[in-house]
Amino acid sequence: MVTSFLSYLExxxxxxKHTLVAYKTDLGQFAQYCLQQGVSDISEASxxxxxxxxxALSEQGAEPRSLARKQACLRSFFKFLVVEGKRAASDNPVxxxxxxxxxxxxxxxxxxxxxxxxxxxxPSELNFSNLRDRLVLELLYGTGIRLAELVALPLHVFNRQNxxxxxxxxxxxxxIVPIHQNLRLLLDQYLALRNSELPSxxxxxxxxxxxxxxxxxxxxxxxxxxxxxxxxVEQHSPHTIRHSFATHLLDNGAELNAIKELLGHTSLAAxxxxxxxxxxxxxxxxxxAHPRTGTE
Numbered sequence: 250m251v252t253s254f255l256s257y258l259e260x261x262x263x264x265x266k267h268t269l270v271a272y273k274t275d276l277g278q279f280a281q282y283c284l285q286q287g288v289s290d291i292s293e294a295s296x297x298x299x300x301x302x303x304x305a306l307s308e309q310g311a312e313p314r315s316l317a318r319k320q321a322c323l324r325s326f327f328k329f330l331v332v333e334g335k336r337a338a339s340d341n342p343v344x345x346x347x348x349x350x351x352x353x354x355x356x357x358x359x360x361x362x363x364x365x366x367x368x369x370x371x372p373s374e375l376n377f378s379n380l381r382d383r384l385v386l387e388l389l390y391g392t393g394i395r396l397a398e399l400v401a402l403p404l405h406v407f408n409r410q411n412x413x414x415x416x417x418x419x420x421x422x423x424x425i426v427p428i429h430q431n432l433r434l435l436l437d438q439y440l441a442l443r444n445s446e447l448p449s450x451x452x453x454x455x456x457x458x459x460x461x462x463x464x465x466x467x468x469x470x471x472x473x474x475x476x477x478x479x480x481x482v483e484q485h486s487p488h489t490i491r492h493s494f495a496t497h498l499l500d501n502g503a504e505l506n507a508i509k510e511l512l513g514h515t516s517l518a519a520x521x522x523x524x525x526x527x528x529x530x531x532x533x534x535x536x537x538a539h540p541r542t543g544t545e
Contacts, residue, residue, distance in 0.1 A: 250292050251276050254329045263420040265397055275322040278302075292330055296342040299323055303346070317348060356492035356522060357482040364390055364493055370475045377446050378458055380439045385455060385471050389487050391432045392416070393494035393512050396487040400463050402454040407436055418513040426511060495523045 255273055258264045264272075280291050282302045288294055303316060311319075324343045330336040359367065368390070371383040388394060394402075398416050406414050412433050414426045428436070443450065450460030457463060468487055476485040491512070498508050509520040 250335060254326055257329060272322045275319045292335055294342055299342045300346060320348060357484055357489055358493040358496045359489060360481060361497055363479050363481055367475045377442050380442055382471050384435055384439045385468060387432050387435055389490040390494055391428055392426045393491050396465050396468055400465060400468060404452045404454055406454055424513050499523050
């Protein structure tokens with residue numbers, strides 16, 4: 250049933266590889282716990298086992314976010330068993346389990362000056378490695394693209410007629426992202442050098458120096474390499490640049506709904522978190538604009 254469940258997540262719900270690996274790990278850990286409790290088949294686990302496992306993890310120091318993910322995994326797994334007729338709906342052992350409270354954290358982001366500094370650190374010498382590294386940084390900052398979306402970009406993703414990229418997001422959902430003129434020129438420059446130096450490279454937009462497909466850790470190393478030493482944020486990651494993209498758009502007057510579409514969010518609630526990052530600018534604008542702020 251675990252194999253069928255993971256296949257369902259991959260092919261029907263089209264969850265990311267990262268989530269699939271996490272859920273597989275979670276179910277493996279839950280299976281070990283169940284064995285210790287004398288239950289050999291996790292499909293037959295009761296509320297005692299599900300609740301006991303989560304309590305044990307909490308006592309071992311597991312973070313609330315980790316606990317919430319593991320509980321979501323169990324909830325999805327037992328719901329799948331109900332749909333498949335392997336468990337009765339009234340016998341779902343995670344149905345009434347309380348969810349752990351997760352403190353909301355504002356996304357970390359680089360300042361505009363930080364982003365200028367990061368990109369300017371790429372050497373100006375025109376070779377494939379430098380052009381590729383700069384393109385990675387410019388794509389992350391110029392489109393707000395996710396890491397998984399970036400490494401999966403096919404070679405012919407760029408539409409020159411209207412300066413857009415076709416991006417395949419979560420659950421294979423497509424969205425069209427505009428690019429600015431400087432990014433277009435960089436793309437043209439990179440593609441020309443890529444085609445001349447690596448004509449038999451794999452059919453992805455971004456490849457390694459050997460022409461093989463890039464991967465998440467490879468992109469992470471590029472971001473870390475050029476952002477090292479900037480102490481304004483704790484996390485130097487591609488996702489931090491994605492947060493920077495959204496925050497800077499909002500700071501400079503972009504509408505929240507437009508940012509939502511650019512990021513590929515399914516709900517506006519996911520995008521509204523960036524309003525907290527921009528609250529100081531909002532307060533400043535309020536102080537300057539409201540007619541009563543200057544009165545005593």
